Amino acid sequence: MSLTRSLAARVLATRALPPGAAQAARLSLLDGLATMAAAVTLEPAARPFAEMARGSGAATLLAGGSAPPGLAALANGALSHALDFEDTFDATGMHPNAVAIPALLALAEGEEAPLADLLTSLALACDLTCRISLALATDPGAQGWYHPPMIACAGAALGAAHLLRLSPDQAVAAVSLALVQFTLTDALKRSPASDLRAVRDGFAARAAVEGALLARAGVTGTLDPLGESGGLIPLLTGRAPEVAAFDDLGRVFLGEQVTLKLWPCCRGTHPAIALGLALRADGVAPDRLAGAAFTVCPPDDMLFHPLADRQRPQTAIGAKFSIPYTFAQAWRQGAPGLAAFAEAPRQDEATLALGGRITLEACAPGLTRHARLRFTDGREEIRPLPAPPVLPAGRAALADLAAKLADCRAHAPQAAHPLLDALARPELPPHLGPLLAPLS
Incomplete structure (x- = not known):
C-alpha cells in the first residue's frame, strides 16, 4: 500500500478526538480566526483576494461577503499568515493551521458540518502537516523550496477528505490534485518587496479545497503523491520519507504541541x-x-x-x-x-x-x-538568546489567550465580533453558520 493511501485510511477511520486534542483544536481555531479577522483591517495585500473572490457562494469571507468554497479559502487563507500571529509547530517551523483553518472553514460551511466535525478534521489536518514535516530527511531549503505551505496543503487536503467523508482512494486523489496546483520557492525569504510572505497560505488553502472537491467528483491523481518518486517528500528532500514519523498516527495528536504565538512576528x-x-x-x-x-x-x-x-x-x-x-x-x-x-x-x-x-x-x-x-x-x-515564552495548545486555557484575543478583536471588523466572542466562551456553539452570517 502506498504511503499516502495508508495515511488516508488511518485518518478517515478517526471519528472522535481525545480531550486534549479536541481542546487544542478548539484553541487553534479560535486563535486562527482571531488573527485572520484582525488582518482584514491591518494587511492591505490581502484585500484584493477578497475583492476578487466576493460574489455568490456558500462560504463566508471574513472581509465581508460570500464566495464559492475554493475562492473563500483563497481570500480567507490570504489573511491567515498576514500578521505572522498564527500558531507554530516549533519542532519543524510549520504553520499547520494557517492553511487548514481557511480550507476546512470554507468546506464546513457549505456542507453544514457541525463544529465538532470541523474540529476533528482540523486536528487531523494539523497532525498530518506536523508529521509530514517530521518525515523530511533533509532541509527542503537546500533544494530551493519554501516548504511549510506546501506541506500544510497536503495536510489540509487530507483534513478536507475527512470532513467530506471521502474514500481512501478519493483522499489520495485529493492530495494529488491539491499539490499539482501549488508550489513555493525559497526566493520568498529574500524578496522584501513581495507580498507572498503575507498571503502565501491562501493559495495552499484553495488548492486543498479544490483538490478535495474534484476528488469527490471522481477526478483521480497519482498513486502516492506524498511518497512516490517525484512525490512531495522526495521532491522536497531528494530522499525517501522517514516513515517512523507516522508510527503513532491516530493515537498521539501533534496539534497539542503546536504553540500559540504571544507576539505577532516571525x-x-x-x-x-x-x-x-x-x-x-x-x-x-x-x-x-x-x-x-x-x-x-x-x-x-x-x-x-x-x-x-x-x-x-x-x-x-x-x-x-x-x-x-x-x-x-x-x-x-x-x-x-x-x-x-x-x-x-x-x-x-x-x-x-x-x-x-x-x-x-x-x-x-x-x-x-x-x-x-x-x-x-x-x-x-x-x-x-533567552528561550521565549511558549503556550502549547494542548496545555493552554482560554484565559491564556485573553490579551491576544483582545488585541485582535480591537482590529477586527465589527461583524466578526459575535463569532470571536462565541468561540471564546467555555461552551461551544453547535454550528458556525449563524455566527458567520453577519459577515456574509
Whole structure:
C-alpha cells in the first residue's frame, strides 16, 4: 500500500478526538480566526483576494461577503499568515493551521458540518502537516523550496477528505490534485518587496479545497503523491520519507504541541525579542549600545537579509521578519502587540537608529544562539538568546489567550465580533453558520 493511501485510511477511520486534542483544536481555531479577522483591517495585500473572490457562494469571507468554497479559502487563507500571529509547530517551523483553518472553514460551511466535525478534521489536518514535516530527511531549503505551505496543503487536503467523508482512494486523489496546483520557492525569504510572505497560505488553502472537491467528483491523481518518486517528500528532500514519523498516527495528536504565538512576528525573532525585554528589565539603556552582532541558526539568517530592509523595514510584514527591528522595538517599547508594526512605530527614528546598529555575526547549524553586545563605554558582553515564552495548545486555557484575543478583536471588523466572542466562551456553539452570517 502506498504511503499516502495508508495515511488516508488511518485518518478517515478517526471519528472522535481525545480531550486534549479536541481542546487544542478548539484553541487553534479560535486563535486562527482571531488573527485572520484582525488582518482584514491591518494587511492591505490581502484585500484584493477578497475583492476578487466576493460574489455568490456558500462560504463566508471574513472581509465581508460570500464566495464559492475554493475562492473563500483563497481570500480567507490570504489573511491567515498576514500578521505572522498564527500558531507554530516549533519542532519543524510549520504553520499547520494557517492553511487548514481557511480550507476546512470554507468546506464546513457549505456542507453544514457541525463544529465538532470541523474540529476533528482540523486536528487531523494539523497532525498530518506536523508529521509530514517530521518525515523530511533533509532541509527542503537546500533544494530551493519554501516548504511549510506546501506541506500544510497536503495536510489540509487530507483534513478536507475527512470532513467530506471521502474514500481512501478519493483522499489520495485529493492530495494529488491539491499539490499539482501549488508550489513555493525559497526566493520568498529574500524578496522584501513581495507580498507572498503575507498571503502565501491562501493559495495552499484553495488548492486543498479544490483538490478535495474534484476528488469527490471522481477526478483521480497519482498513486502516492506524498511518497512516490517525484512525490512531495522526495521532491522536497531528494530522499525517501522517514516513515517512523507516522508510527503513532491516530493515537498521539501533534496539534497539542503546536504553540500559540504571544507576539505577532516571525517565530525566529522571538528569542531576540526576549533578549530585548531582558535588557529592558535589567535597566540597560538602549542608547548605551554601540552595536550588537547576533549568532543564530538557519533559516534565521533571513531575518537579517537584505540588511538595509531589515534595519529599516518598509512594510509591516517586513518588520515582522526583522531581528534588528523587533529586538530594538522590544528593548525600547516592551513586548510587541499588533500596534508595534503600524506605520508610526516603524518610522520611529530612535528605534530605527538602534536597529541600524544590529547585524548578523554568524549563522550555521548547531551554533549557540547569542548576541555580542558592544557598549559606548568600550565594554563588551555576550548574552545568550533567552528561550521565549511558549503556550502549547494542548496545555493552554482560554484565559491564556485573553490579551491576544483582545488585541485582535480591537482590529477586527465589527461583524466578526459575535463569532470571536462565541468561540471564546467555555461552551461551544453547535454550528458556525449563524455566527458567520453577519459577515456574509
